[in-house]
Amino acid sequence: xxxxxxxxxxxxxxxxxxxxxxxxxxxxxxxxxxxxxxxxxxxxxxxxxxxxxxxxxxxxxxxxxxxxxxxxxxxxxxxxxxxxxxxxxxxxxxxxxxxxxxxxxxxxxxxxxxx
Numbered sequence: 001x002x003x004x005x006x007x008x009x010x011x012x013x014x015x016x017x018x019x020x021x022x023x024x025x026x027x028x029x030x031x032x033x034x035x036x037x038x039x040x041x042x043x044x045x046x047x048x049x050x051x052x053x054x055x056x057x058x059x060x061x062x063x064x065x066x067x068x069x070x071x072x073x074x075x076x077x078x079x080x081x082x083x084x085x086x087x088x089x090x091x092x093x094x095x096x097x098x099x100x101x102x103x104x105x106x107x108x109x110x111x112x113x114x115x
Contacts, residue, residue, distance in 0.1 A: 003064065008037045010060035011051050017044045 005025050012021030024040045025032055034055075041051040054060065075081070075088050082089040082098065085105045091097040 002031065003061070004034075004037070004055070005032045006064045007055055007058065007060050008032065008040070008051075010063060011054040012041065012044060012046060014054065014060070015046045015050070017046060020044050 009018055009022045009025065012018055021040060021044060024044075025037075028036065030036070037055070038048060038052065041048050071077075071081075074083075080093060082093065082101075084098075084101045085108075089098065089101050091101060
C-alpha cells in the first residue's frame with residue numbers, strides 16, 4: 001500500500017472507520033487518487049473536510065513511518081510476513097505450511113500441569 005493510501009486509512013481510522021477504508025482501497029485494485037479517496041470518505045460518511053485536511057497536512061505520516069521502521073527492525077521486509085511464537089516463518093505462506101508451523105510450535109510447548 002502506498003503512502004497516500006496508508007495516510008487515508010489512518011485518517012479514516014481517526015474517525016473510527018479504519019478497516020472500512022482499508023477494505024475499499026484494497027478491493028478497488030487501482031492505485032488510489034485524491035478523487036477516489038474523497039469518494040470513499042464521503043461514502044463512509046466521514047467528515048470529508050477533516051479527512052482531506054489530515055491528508056494535506058500529512059498528520060498521520062509520522063505514525064506510518066514508525067510502523068514501517070518497527071517492521072524493518074523486526075525483520076519484516078514485505079507482506080505478508082508471519083511470525084510463529086516470535087520466530088519469523090520462512091516457509092511457504094500456504095495454509096498447509098502455516099498449519100504445520102503452528103503444530104510444531106504447539107508440540108514444543110510444555111503443558112502447564114506437566115511442570
